[in-house]
Amino acid sequence: MNQNVNVSLKLFIEYLQIEKNYSQYTLEHYQHDIKEFLMFMSEQAIPDLKTVEYPDVRVFLTMLFEKKLARKSVARKISSLRSFFRFLLREEFVAENPFALVSIPKAEKKLPEFFYEEELQQLFEACDESTPLGQRNKALLELLYATGMRVSECSQIRIKDLDMYLSTVLVHGKGSKERYIPFGSFAQDALETYITNGRKELLSKGSSTENLFLNARGGPLTARGIREILNKLIEKSTLTGKIHPHMMRHTFATHLMANGADMRTVQELLGHAFLSSTQVYTHVTNEYLKKTYMAHHPRA
Structure with missing residues (x-):
């Protein structure tokens, strides 16, 4: 990750921690999801967060589904990245949110497990x-x-x-x-x-x-x-x-x-x-x- 990406991620996590008061457990999930996307950017030779476009996002989602991840996991990753880019847009680090048009897959309807x-x-x-x-x-x-x-x-x-x-x-x-x-x-x-x-x-x-x-x-x-x-x-x-x-x-x-x-x-x-x-x-x-x-x- 280049220095700008590191700074962007650090500021976003601080925003979630201070303004949103998210738990450490939730923050770890956000960091994991975002770092996974940053790794994808590196593999696809996408140089900067500013240059990420909607077609890149579609390729990333295809990769997630090829891994046969549960819909709930994919939905969480999309939500994390959408929030990240919304923050970057608000801070004027990027010109648009490439995740804004992505629909979150509906989670499987599963009843909670419990003990008798x-x-x-x-x-x-x-x-x-x-x-x-x-x-x-x-x-x-x-x-x-x-x-x-x-x-x-x-x-x-x-x-x-x-x-x-x-x-x-x-x-x-x-x-x-x-x-x-x-x-x-x-x-x-x-x-x-x-x-x-x-x-x-x-x-x-x-x-x-x-x-x-x-x-x-x-x-x-x-x-x-x-x-x-x-x-x-x-x-x-x-x-x-x-x-x-x-x-x-x-x-x-x-x-x-x-x-x-x-x-x-x-x-x-x-x-x-x-x-x-x-x-x-x-x-x-x-x-x-x-x-x-x-x-x-x-x-x-």
């Missing part, structure tokens, strides 16, 4: 509560299921965000939005055991931190670390496959709605800006109820 109650029980049983890490894993699993918070939100929870008397946690969501979520007695018991015992032992291995969940070295547990823990718990249980980052969140919402919670309440708890984002769980709940009926009705 008996599957979830196997995950809880995979936690060895005799060890500090096992206590942490149990508390982590219970809190994710009790609150439906995102993995990225869970990694940011601090000790002071917990109110053990009211059984609530303050969650710092997307776009600096905060919400309080209640949790039940199972999560409370697991958290108290972890904070009183396991966390203290883990903290002794590292430096002082306010983060609730710690890694094996006593430092703050990252979102990536949480995903790895969940996958290891899957491996320890009798379940197969890998856990999706949002699977506990989907399970939380599905179980709530299957047991009669109204959609507005679930929307608030999940921190969804739009009710349409929550409506997908009505379809999931129908599948959940159908499977439960078929499994338990004497004449199913």
